[in-house]
Amino acid sequence: MSAPDSHTIKNNLLRQLAPQELAAISIDLLPVDLPKDFMIAAADGPIEHVYFPDSGLGSIIVVSPEGNRVEGGMFGHDGFSPVQAVVGSDTSPHEVVMQAGGHGHRIAFAPFLRALNGSPRFAHVLACYTQALAIQVTFTALSNATHNVDERLARWLLMCHDRMDGDELLLTHDYIALMLAVRRPSVTTSLHVLEGNRFIRSERGRIVIRNRAAMEEFARDAYGRPEEEYRRLVEQSLHDKRTS
Numbered sequence: 743m744s745a746p747d748s749h750t751i752k753n754n755l756l757r758q759l760a761p762q763e764l765a766a767i768s769i770d771l772l773p774v775d776l777p778k779d780f781m782i783a784a785a786d787g788p789i790e791h792v793y794f795p796d797s798g799l800g801s802i803i804v805v806s807p808e809g810n811r812v813e814g815g816m817f818g819h820d821g822f823s824p825v826q827a828v829v830g831s832d833t834s835p836h837e838v839v840m841q842a843g844g845h846g847h848r849i850a851f852a853p854f855l856r857a858l859n860g861s862p863r864f865a866h867v868l869a870c871y872t873q874a875l876a877i878q879v880t881f882t883a884l885s886n887a888t889h890n891v892d893e894r895l896a897r898w899l900l901m902c903h904d905r906m907d908g909d910e911l912l913l914t915h916d917y918i919a920l921m922l923a924v925r926r927p928s929v930t931t932s933l934h935v936l937e938g939n940r941f942i943r944s945e946r947g948r949i950v951i952r953n954r955a956a957m958e959e960f961a962r963d964a965y966g967r968p969e970e971e972y973r974r975l976v977e978q979s980l981h982d983k984r985t986s
Contacts, residue, residue, distance in 0.1 A: 752796035753846060754820050754976070758867045766861060770853035776800075778843040778912075783824045783834035791848040794822045798844020799905050801921065802879075803837040811837070813921040815879045818844070818905025820972065825872045827854055828865075841921070842902075842912060870975045878968040889964045891924055895932040896961040898922060899942065899949065904969065909951040936960075 751757060756764060776798045783789055785805040795818050802815040802823065814836065817823055824834040832851060849857065858865045885894055898921065902911050915933070919926040933944045941957035943950040951957070958965060
């Protein structure tokens with residue numbers, strides 16, 4: 743099995759590493775398929791591997807004691823999961839599952855900790871992302887409290903689109919309802935609103951983004967700030983360090 747390099751890796755965090763830094767962890771970084779519904783971590787379950795998607799879409803799901811489930815955050819080629827591993831925790835408080843299939847790389851927990859200790863830049867890249875994800879989660883809470891379902895759905899679809907290749911999203915109404923913590927009829931109604939505005943085309947289990955710019959305008963302040971913070975924390979700060 744050949745070691746990954748910057749040409750085969752599409753994960754944005756791993757691509758921030760210099761070739762020699764990537765080479766140092768590549769012996770333990772193995773390619774993995776990430777099909778839809780693949781369980782990266784169970785709620786309160788052990789963290790056995792840390793995953794770096796190259797494609798696909800993962801959801802961080804909060805599960806209540808009564809079994810209620812809602813999405814707290816999402817990630818794709820922009821991130822890694824479970825983020826608790828970056829502070830040495832071997833248990834995931836959340837369920838982490840692939841909502842759209844893809845592929846990527848994974849590293850076992852013990853070699854991951856060794857890589858963090860051996861590469862300050864690797865540790866810094868992941869710390870920056872962890873902060874960016876925390877900002878995403880707080881703005882999701884704000885949006886859930888202050889925006890209507892139409893705007894929340896527009897925000898969520900834009901976030902999915904950011905992390906997927908192409909304009910087609912394979913997502914069912916039931917799954918969207920779970921992710922937004924709303925009833926399925928509310929999702930259907932909001933999809934009709936977005937489709938009526940020609941932002942999307944919605945079919946059974948399939949949503950096509952038609953006019954992203956207009957949907958961003960429709961979403962207003964529900965979308966944009968966490969994305970700006972990701973660019974500032976993960977991309978710009980690391981670029982500045984590289985060129986200083």
